[in-house]
Amino acid sequence: MRRMMMRTSPTGGLSLPAQVLLYLALAAGAVVMMMPFVWMASTACKPDVELNKIPVRWLPENPVCLGNLLQLYTTSPHFNRYMLNSALVTAGRTLGQLITCSLAAYGFARFRFPGRDVIFALCLGLLMVPFQAILIPEYMLIRKLGWLNTFRALIVPGMFSAFALFLLRQAFLQIPLEIEEAAIIDGANPLRVLWHITLPLSVPALAAFAVITVQAAWNDFLYPLVVSSTPDTRVVTIGIALLQGERRTPMNLLMMGSFLATLPMLALFVLLQRYFIAGISMGGVKR
């Protein structure tokens, strides 16, 4: 009994030296994990003259954050546009998946129709295919549709997902049938049941899926690299790659750009951390 109580108290059960060692090891690891963020933020605020100083400055002596931000917009005049494009693409894909995947997940979870299990298996089979393996035919398809350099190309294919379908179906299956049946007997049609009963009861799963989708869409690089090459449809990851490719771009501006592109996801994560964790534990897959 005494042992069990000790287990529930913080670091109970560990000797004092072991505790110290544990905290030290975890802190050292955390410092290494955080170091790139510190380096990014500090370099983003360094004036040009401090970039090439040896020994390296971990913090800027004369920070010029705002100046560098303005300088970034001079170097890459459409940077805000790229951020906005990324936001549009992210919103379009996420909303699209929320709609198509919750409808389909509900259909697969609660309805019987000919060929259902075969179709579902086919959809799951797509999960096995890595995107790189179909990158070229995907590009050919988009080209054939005349969608290169359009928002349609960046958004529409991303509105469908086998992964979200699988995840949401699992969530819907956990809702007791009786709750839905009561509404069906009252004469509500399936869309009303889905909207008023199933979806509200699945909010944690929907949120977990949404944050994972938002994160993947915002950070997507290879697909936009292939289907869009004009400034009006350029997303922020491509914008940063262009800055990186231009050898004259000084480090502080590169870091400022990376910082801006990272900020929305960091903010989202800090606010919705538990949904990120839940999303990964639920699916075990990131897509």
Next chain:
Amino acid sequence: MRSALLRWLGPTPLSRRHALWGMALVAPNVLGLMFFFGIPVLMAFSTSFQRWNAITPPEFIGFTNFRRLVDDPNFHQAFVNTLKLLALVVPGEVVLALLVAVMLNQPLRARNLFRTAYFLPVVTSTVAASVVWTSIFQPRYGSLSNLLAPLGLGEVRWLVDPGLVLIPIAVVAIWQRIGFDMVLFLAGLQAIPAELYEAARIDGAGRWQRFRHVTLPLLSPTTFLVVVLAVINGFQIFDQVYIMTLRTVPGGVGGSATTLTYYLYRRAFTNSEFGYASAVALVLFAAILLVTVFQLRIQRFWVYYEAGEA
């Protein structure tokens, strides 16, 4: 004809209505998936038997693309680089993530704070992360060279030296995966019943023995999942290579950083050899599939499923 269709849908009017609802609900997502991903999967096979430069119409050339792969030294190099990268990334991320997860699974204060620190890289864009790490690995003014300066290594050109370039790429990949694997490991660790540890303790098992004989076997289904996902992810490393070699020689000096994914991208979108690149893509897919199936086959030798759970 009409009655046959009706019978196919269901025996009663009510069941037919039900079936139609189901089909209507799944239709948007299923049709979208089949159109945007199903068709490309089928096309992936056909294009790899063609020569196509995106200008003139595609031409069927049989197995020529695959025969060319056999003798293409650049392809061999990309394949070997991918395997080397896997050898660095997979053990690196799995061992570190397990270590962190076991430490975080202890009852301690500030647990969420630590978890956040280890997870933050996961939500960061790989492109931005690669840009930052490129700066860290800079030969003279990067923070790493500064930290290593006391060791007297001199100027290490991490991203230029063909023998070293895979290391920074692996570092970024590992850094971004630790948090992801850690979350899976933590979920697995929390599912291990506390009574088992109690029983082992009563039997006189020390800390290491409990880890070795209770934690590791009971965690092995999670470890299996983590390893499988790590390998699949490792095969697809692209952004890091693209970004980190962009300022020096794209793809690394002499192709030293070129992975399979990067190679197929370059062949298709720089050299306009779409057919040949499709053959590379097919090999990539086959390799991922083979390794995954192999792992599924050998899991019975090391993955422990409790009776009734498997």
